[in-house]
Amino acid sequence: MDTVESIRLPAALPAIADATRQLRFLYASDLEFGPLLRMLAASKPGGHLLEIGTGTGVGTAWLLDGMDATARLTSVERNADVQAVARKHLGDDRRVTFVPGDAREFLQAQAADSFDLVFADGGPGKITDTELALRLVKPGGVYIGDDLRQHLLQDDGRAARVKAFEAKMLGLTDFAVVKLDWASGVVLATRRA
C-alpha cells in the first residue's frame, strides 16, 4: 500500500483534512482513491466535470489537481456546513463552481450528455437514481462510483443495495464497465460513442 508520504497531495488537501477532522466528518474520500480521481480528471482537458456530494472538498481537491486550466468542475452538496470547508479552501479556483442544495433536483435539471466526467459520491446518482447521473455522461465520458465496500456505519439494507447497484452497472450495454475491488471499492464506466 502507498504511504501518505509517497503520494503527492494537492496543495489544499492538508488544510482540508484538518478541517474535516475538526468537523468530525467521517465520509471524506480515502487517500488511495484520490490519485485515481486526479488521473481521470487529467484525461478530460477542457472538460466539464461533476461531483455529486462535495463533502468537505477532498475529492474536489483531487479533481482540480488533475484538471487542466480550461476544464470546469461543478460540485453539488446539500450540507452547507461541510461544503463551506471546500468553499474556504478551494473557492478561489475559478474552475470550480459549488452548488448548494439537493443533488436530485440538480441532476434532473441538467441536459443529457452534458458532462465529461461524473463522480457520484453522495445521495442520488449512485445507489439510488443511478440513471439520473448516467444520462449526463457524454459519449466517451466517464462515470465513477465509489464506496462499494462495506462501511462500519452502514445500515442493515446497504449491502444488498450496493450489490444491486453493482449488478445494474455491470449489466449496462451502452457503457464499458469495470469494478475495482480496491480502495473503498469502485466502479468505473465509460459511455460508448
Ligand SMILES: C[S@@+](CC[C@H](N)C(=O)[O-])C[C@H]1O[C@@H](n2cnc3c(N)ncnc32)[C@H](O)[C@@H]1O
Ligand atoms: C461521501 S460524502 C462526499 C465526500 C466527498 N465527495 C469527498 O470526496 O470527500 C457524501 C456527501 O453527499 C452529501 N449528500 C447526500 N445526499 C445528498 C443529496 N441528496 N444532495 C446533495 N448532497 C447530498 C452528504 O451531505 C455528504 O456530504
